[in-house]
Amino acid sequence: MAEFWLQFLLTIDATLRVATPLILCAMAGIFSERSGIIDISLEGKMLMSAFAAASVAAVTGQPWLALLVAIGVSVFLSLIHGFACITHRGNQVVSGLAINILASGLTVTLGIAFFAQGGQTPFLKGDQRFSPITLPFADAIRDIPFLGPIYAEVISGHNIIVWIALLAVVVTSLVMMRTRFGLRLRAVGEKPEAVDTAGISVVLMRYQAVIIAGVLCGIAGAYLSIAHGAGFVREMTAGKGYIALAAMIFGNWRPLQALYACLMFGFLDAVAARVQGLELPLIGEVSSDLILALPYVLTVIFLAGFIGRATPPAAIGAPYVKER
């Protein structure tokens, strides 16, 4: 029993690690989409900033500087997205897709030019990355039955970005629901004409929203390459940006629900890694490939209205044209 309990806790621990980039990107998506700008470029922004973070960390050895540069790069991509979608009223899906494809080409191209290691960055060690933080007394109380392992395995031993991600949910929730800025942001995504009539710039609000999204994606990218991982490998986001998008939709564009969706999708991922080839009664051999497809299947079912009701922002995807 104790062995099973430990395994379970380790799975929960892994869930948090896997869910961290999802949570950050889902919050990014919420900011952007609640303001009316579709953002399928979470993936590309995360990939590009993962590369930037790993490059800077490898050259300077400063993880905090790497994080900053990662955020800068991601925000730059956000601004391109904004320039195309807000200023030039281009198609938001096309723009997002362009950024994703650009990022997968550019990371490998620059990676080879900078480091000549087939698109990877040098392996990072020690102080070059964010290491796990062992909370006080973790080892001392590990042996206390039941609660000890929870503290030692699940709560302690995460790097700082895991905590930033959880904090981001709280902040997103407060900003969205409890501040004037949040109210305006949501209004811009529901009925931009009304916001415009009130004398608030729709364009400015939307730019602010995509910039915040850029910051959050930048942190997520840095997490992948200099906190969770130890360097950049090509295509290292591996669809996580799209899973985050799915989680955001599954959470109905709301921060807390999106957090739960991210944790659920992260849990599926963590379980899938542990059950490959396991024989279960009645079901037969478990396939981790199919478990990994579950987030997408669930999102499709949710969107189709079979569980709950999806309510996207009313003005999403529609460029705002000011009346003359």
Add this chain to the structure above:
Amino acid sequence: MSTTLPRWIDIGVLPLLNILAAFIVSGIIIAIIGENPFTALGVMLKGAFVYKGALGYTLFYTTNFIFTGLAVAVAFHATLFNIGGEGQAMMGGLGIGLLVLALDAVVPAFLLIMLAIPVSALMGAAWGAVPGYLQAKRGSHVVITTIMFNFIASSIMVWLLAGTLMEQGQMAPETRDFAEGVGLFKFHEIAGMMGIKVARSPLNLSFVIALIAAFGVWVLIWRTRLGYVIRATGHSEKAAVYAGHSPQRIIIITMAISGGLAGMMALNEILGVQHKLILDFTSGFGFTGIAVALMGRNHPVGIIFASLLFGALYQGGAELDFEFQTITREMVLMIQGLIILFSGALVYMFNPMVERLYHRIVGPEKGAA
């Protein structure tokens, strides 16, 4: 977006300006890396058209892009955005694979090939029709659903190819080879039979099928009742309802046609070259279809030219691997991203500038007419 520019500028000059912008930015990035962009361009052009067999390879890639580009374009005419080309092509390939693996011991090769063509289209159509249905009847947005369907298709492929369908005693996730003769003729083989020597290349009969499909799409969209209704639905769903059509039905049909075209891309890769089912044979060509459709302005003729450009980019990009230490074919992905950005998302950026310039030269009265 209304424009006072004559047609030749709108469909000729502006798209060229957009591509030019994409290439200039690419050139700047190449220069930053420390290589000469013009040398790189030269290598790509030679790699795409001049070397032995190069043109065959270029047209081989072109074939993929014609299929996926047409798929995106057909959906665009009904203002549907199908980014599920990847998944639909995978399913097309899966259909071909299952059909051939099940029957190649008993059914003659020629008959099997004739069956494989509609099967690839039907499987792709099914994988496109479901998101279409979900949009039409359940209100879930086709963009998100098709993204999700790409991942679901990819998981199914991994599951099958690393499991049930994987050849015994094999480590790579692929099936056994199809029986001898189950494959589309290659051009160098056909030319050889006629006594003409042509360099070996993977170019096969799918190219002809793709051209026929392009003609078929032109007929469908501009010369049939269904095509008219598709375009009408795209312009205004309400108008289509008033005219007595069901937009829901049209959405499902359009997505099915779109998916079917994407599914046929598998003919080129699976039945034309691989002669077995492999993982990831779509290699992002479904997404490239979006760039192709945008550049080709959703017209089959434009799509063929855009496909040729991308075919040359892909084949020329492969050549970069050999010639340069620091530039690889991923450079092509970057250029592709920039092209989608400039000729898709920023498509109107140059309009005001060109308009001003045009009116200064021609005079406002004539331009406004």
